[in-house]
Amino acid sequence: MKVLVLGASGQLGTDILRFRVECSDSVEVISLSRKELDVSDASAIGAVLSDYPFDVLINCTGYHKVDEAEEHATEAFAINAHAPRHMAAVCRARSATFVHISTDYVFDGRSHKPYLETDAPSPINVYGASKLLGESLILREYAEGSLIARVASLFGIAGSSGKGGNFVETILRLAREKGEVRVVHDIRMSPTSTADAAKALLALIHKRAAPGIYHVVNSGDATWFEFAQEIIQQAGIAAKAVPITSQEFSSPAARPAYSVLDNQKVAKIVGLIPDWREALNRYLAEKGHIRQCASSASKI
Numbered sequence: 001m002k003v004l005v006l007g008a009s010g011q012l013g014t015d016i017l018r019f020r021v022e023c024s025d026s027v028e029v030i031s032l033s034r035k036e037l038d039v040s041d042a043s044a045i046g047a048v049l050s051d052y053p054f055d056v057l058i059n060c061t062g063y064h065k066v067d068e069a070e071e072h073a074t075e076a077f078a079i080n081a082h083a084p085r086h087m088a089a090v091c092r093a094r095s096a097t098f099v100h101i102s103t104d105y106v107f108d109g110r111s112h113k114p115y116l117e118t119d120a121p122s123p124i125n126v127y128g129a130s131k132l133l134g135e136s137l138i139l140r141e142y143a144e145g146s147l148i149a150r151v152a153s154l155f156g157i158a159g160s161s162g163k164g165g166n167f168v169e170t171i172l173r174l175a176r177e178k179g180e181v182r183v184v185h186d187i188r189m190s191p192t193s194t195a196d197a198a199k200a201l202l203a204l205i206h207k208r209a210a211p212g213i214y215h216v217v218n219s220g221d222a223t224w225f226e227f228a229q230e231i232i233q234q235a236g237i238a239a240k241a242v243p244i245t246s247q248e249f250s251s252p253a254a255r256p257a258y259s260v261l262d263n264q265k266v267a268k269i270v271g272l273i274p275d276w277r278e279a280l281n282r283y284l285a286e287k288g289h290i291r292q293c294a295s296s297a298s299k300i
């Protein structure tokens with residue numbers, strides 16, 4: 001099986017390359033950098049991809065600077081919506097499987113129970129709207145061959161190339177420097193390790209999961225405040241997390257107050273996805289922030 005990964009230098013793409021053997025030992029993975037294919041140039045997508053043989057295309061690219069997207073809607077829509085449509089068309093033409101990464105921000109956050117894949121999306125910011133249009137265009141272009149994986153609140157060893165670092169590293173730095181971190185306590189989501197998301201994605205591909213939408217997140221949920229508290233506690237830093245409201249931490253883009261995703265559909269195919277606290281523990285050990293994992297690394 002030949003797999004082509006776009007966005008492989010990002011935190012999710014890096015872990016897909018790291019854990020590719022979990023897909024199958026006969027899998028051959030190639031990746032293209034932004035230099036080789038800038039996906040914001042729609043006309044380049046078909047031309048460049050035609051040079052490469054692949055059975056599966058995984059698109060980990062994305063414009064996910066949520067606040068900046070409010071002012072850069074054209075760029076966000078080009079990368080998050082129109083580019084995936086062109087990728088889906090290329091995959092359809094050669095009967096390849098298309099795996100596209102979307103987001104929990106397609107939801108408005110009014111729910112009080114974890115969102116299912118069948119729940120109606122209704123984004124409240126430009127980033128979410130661009131990702132939702134991407135999903136819709138893919139489904140219109142090639143529903144029969146596309147897997148759309150919604151992930152959320154990612155942390156991975158490579159750090160986000162789009163945002164520079166990730167939430168875990170930011171909290172660790174601030175906690176060490178200031179001894180106190182102020183974090184919003186009224187937004188609840190699904191913290192997700194890119195290692196576990198990558199393993200689940202590769203397992204879905206390996207098991208030839210049916211086309212459709214999948215919520216690929218760690219089990220459990222947390223507010224950003226609870227997430228920060230857990231980071232500080234597991235890292236053993238003598239610092240305090242202080243809860244604040246999202247109104248106190250004003251930002252250009254609105255964010256859903258509740259975007260927890262239900263991962264049962266994926267778990268039924270690939271097995272239980274570990275709790276985010278366990279995933280955080282593995283992450284901290286791997287990055288050298290703590291000496292060793294509290295529990296042995298679990299495999300999906």
Ligand SMILES: NC(=O)c1ccc[n+]([C@@H]2O[C@H](COP(=O)([O-])OP(=O)(O)OC[C@H]3O[C@@H](n4cnc5c(N)ncnc54)[C@H](OP(=O)(O)O)[C@@H]3O)[C@@H](O)[C@H]2O)c1
Pocket residue numbers: 006007008009010011012013033034037038039040059060061062063064079101102103104151152153154155159160161162163
């Ligand atoms: N991070 C999150 O918390 C989060 C939450 C929900 C959903 N997602 C989605 O998950 C996916 C992966 O996120 P991530 O955190 O792994 O992102 P990331 O670390 O920022 O990586 C993004 C990747 O996309 C590439 N890329 C960006 N614009 C490109 C362009 N115009 N042409 C070609 N390549 C381009 C980047 O290349 P360079 O290294 O050259 O910049 C990088 O390899 C994205 O689709 C994102 O929207 C992320």
